Amino acid sequence: MTVNIDEKELFVTKGKKSVKINIERKVRGLALGLVIPFLLLVVWEAAVRFNWLDAYVFPAPTTILQKIIELAQEGTLWGHVGITFFRVMIGFLAGTIAAVVLGSIVGYFKWFEQLMDPLIQAFRSIPSLAWVPLFILWMGIGESSKVMLIAVGVFFPIYLNIVSGIQGVDRKLIEVGKIYHFTPLQIVRRIILPASLPSFLVGLRSGVGLGWMFIVAAELMGASQGLGYLLVVGQNTYSPELIIASIILFALLGKATDSLLKALEARALKWQDNLQNQL
Amino acid sequence: MLKVKEATRTFNNGLAGFNNISFSIEEGETVGILGTSGCGKSTLLRVLSGLDQNYDGAIEIRGAGDQPIGMIFQEPRLMPWLTVKENILFGAKDEKEKQATIQEYLNLVGLSDFDAHYPKDLSGGMAQRTAIARALIGEPDVLLLDEPFSALDAFTKMQLQDLLLKIQQNRLTTMVVVTHDIDEALYLCDRIFILGGQPGTLQAELSIDVPKPRDRGDSFLAGKKAEILELLHIEKEVI
Ligand SMILES: Nc1ncnc2c1ncn2[C@@H]1O[C@H](COP(=O)(O)OP(=O)(O)OP(=O)(O)O)[C@@H](O)[C@H]1O
Ligand SMILES: [Mg+2]
Numbered sequence: 001m002t003v004n005i006d007e008k009e010l011f012v013t014k015g016k017k018s019v020k021i022n023i024e025r026k027v028r029g030l031a032l033g034l035v036i037p038f039l040l041l042v043v044w045e046a047a048v049r050f051n052w053l054d055a056y057v058f059p060a061p062t063t064i065l066q067k068i069i070e071l072a073q074e075g076t077l078w079g080h081v082g083i084t085f086f087r088v089m090i091g092f093l094a095g096t097i098a099a100v101v102l103g104s105i106v107g108y109f110k111w112f113e114q115l116m117d118p119l120i121q122a123f124r125s126i127p128s129l130a131w132v133p134l135f136i137l138w139m140g141i142g143e144s145s146k147v148m149l150i151a152v153g154v155f156f157p158i159y160l161n162i163v164s165g166i167q168g169v170d171r172k173l174i175e176v177g178k179i180y181h182f183t184p185l186q187i188v189r190r191i192i193l194p195a196s197l198p199s200f201l202v203g204l205r206s207g208v209g210l211g212w213m214f215i216v217a218a219e220l221m222g223a224s225q226g227l228g229y230l231l232v233v234g235q236n237t238y239s240p241e242l243i244i245a246s247i248i249l250f251a252l253l254g255k256a257t258d259s260l261l262k263a264l265e266a267r268a269l270k271w272q273d274n275l276q277n278q279l
Numbered sequence: 280m281l282k283v284k285e286a287t288r289t290f291n292n293g294l295a296g297f298n299n300i301s302f303s304i305e306e307g308e309t310v311g312i313l314g315t316s317g318c319g320k321s322t323l324l325r326v327l328s329g330l331d332q333n334y335d336g337a338i339e340i341r342g343a344g345d346q347p348i349g350m351i352f353q354e355p356r357l358m359p360w361l362t363v364k365e366n367i368l369f370g371a372k373d374e375k376e377k378q379a380t381i382q383e384y385l386n387l388v389g390l391s392d393f394d395a396h397y398p399k400d401l402s403g404g405m406a407q408r409t410a411i412a413r414a415l416i417g418e419p420d421v422l423l424l425d426e427p428f429s430a431l432d433a434f435t436k437m438q439l440q441d442l443l444l445k446i447q448q449n450r451l452t453t454m455v456v457v458t459h460d461i462d463e464a465l466y467l468c469d470r471i472f473i474l475g476g477q478p479g480t481l482q483a484e485l486s487i488d489v490p491k492p493r494d495r496g497d498s499f500l501a502g503k504k505a506e507i508l509e510l511l512h513i514e515k516e517v518i
Contacts, residue, residue: 172356175330179350180370180417190369194360271360273399 059241064248067241081249084215084226087143088257091150092211096204098151099158106159107166107196108188120159128153129217136221146218153214154207161203165196198272201265208261212254227253280306281327281421281453286336288319288326289478296322297479299336302472307451311464313507314474320457321353323474324423327455340421349419351427355406357398357413363405364394367412377416384412387442389435404431411439415446421453429459437495440466444492461507465500466493473510483510 041061047053048060055063071077102120106113131152132145139145169192177187219228227246234242266276281304289296297319304310312320325331327338328350340347357366367384371377385391388408398406407430414422428436440463447454458464464471465487473483485506489499 172352172354173358176352176356176358176370178330179328179348182370191358194358197360271397271399273359 056238057240059244064241064244067239067245068249071245079225080227080230080246081253084219084228085253087146087218087226088150088208088211088215088253091147091214092154092208094147095151095154095207095211096158099155099162099203099207100200103159103162104166104188107163108192113163124156124160128156128214132217132221141222146215146223149218150211150214153210157206157210158200158203161199161206162196165199165203166192168199169195198265198269201261201268205258205261205265208257209254212250212257216250280304280339280341281455282337282339283327284337284339286323286326286334286338287478288322288331288334290322293478295319295478297474298476300474300479300481301336302481302484304453304455304470306453307447308470309447309454309456309468311468311471312455312457312474313459313461313464313471313511314479315511316459318474318476318479320474320479321425323479324350324425324455324457328423347420349414349417349422351411351414351422351424353425353429355398355403355410357401357406357409359398362395362397363390363401363409366398366409367416369413371416380416384416387415388412388439404435407431408435408439415442418450419452421455422447424454424456424458426457426459428463436463441492443467448491461504462495462500464507465503466495471507473507475511 044053044058045060045062048055048058048063059067068077071080102116106116106120128149131149135145135148139148173191173195174187177191182190215226216228216231219226220232223229223232227249230246231243234240234246283303284301286300287296287298289298295317300323302310312323314320322331326334327340328348358369361369364381364385367381368374368377381394382391385394388411390405390408390412393401393405398409401409407427411427414424428439431439443454444467446452454467456464456467468487471485471487472481473485474480475482485503487500487503489497493500
């Protein structure tokens, strides 16, 4: 009897231990990844403090942090971050909607692909930044030209992924729908959409990455507020700490949106049979 | 009732598929199709199911109900984004009503503990059983089965064959079963068609006039099995 109970307890503690070990391993992995950045920061800070690096060229990490805190205390930081974020989101939304509509039709109807795809591919081969002068001529230097530029940049990766996602849907699954006499609309909604969701989400993630790239270009070319504007101000006032501070803020924002999409992806695609979902 | 008249569907310039096949199946009858690999059995089922419309000849299916045809494919073909339960209900017209019977079907195919699993977590046989439940829950008038049990162990296979027999007798479902398992054909079918050649043609037809449920060890069936083996063998020599 006692032996039996012992065995049970042994088993339970074993299970708990393995979970603990798993978490420990994860934390250790994270910590390992932080070692080199931390060392670099320390070396950097020391180099500036000991005047090996010119502080006017290469401000110390603490100076940069101070700058960010200063901006935050002044209250201007939120305005800059907010407007930049807002522009990216509106552009991203517009680009996504256009890509979803066009991509779905092109992916689903062969004739529409033959009609539209050459044109879209031709537009794709234009480097998106080349549009900048034209958009400014057409829409002025205000918000709409910036949003438009981002929308154009976001459009292509999403469009391409939607088209290839839809065209890659397994014919065998569609046949199951046909056996049940699904209407074309039901086939789209119940089979094609869920089946092409993974590649749509991949498109969203690369789209949002491009969005952050294009906002820099859009704000560099003329803005009175925004992180890109801070970059210009930093350049004109010889304050590298402001430039690096905005770069860091860009990086944080970009990382945040990407992590958000990644979490969404993991949630929506928990059915996917890939390495990540392995128990 | 299912009537096929001089149906032909070929690929590769007439070198694959099936050629000039005619037969007629009564309501409630179970027909087995045997034949070597690649002789066009799956192609024939696809044509019967309406998935492949590019055939010559005439096919007539008369059956009442809003779900005249059900099909169990050679592969499970589950929707990877749906759980086992959702997959079984996929295509059910009156999903609310079926909610009541879903548990029964889960039990029948032995998956009641796996209703919330995704296909990626199922074994091959479990996936196939899910597909079988999905086809059965729709209560079709004509059920087309393409090697439905070939991925299953002997015991589960027999259980599901019995399940199929029970459902067939309750609902008088017309069934066409493609199989490589001669015993299975002898256990389930009223008639057995033997297909052979490239493109496949109807080589022989056997009636099995033994009342169901049958005894798997029946000596009459053993005789029929020898006959079928002979036919399959002769067909090999012809090629
Ligand atoms: N869509 C297609 N295009 C071209 N050839 C095809 C097509 N579908 C089937 N075939 C050919 O038709 C032949 C018969 O295929 P089918 O799948 O019907 O064989 P089968 O009798 O079901 O074989 P198995 O017992 O191995 O499942 C094969 O040679 C195959 O290559
Ligand atoms: Mg086949």
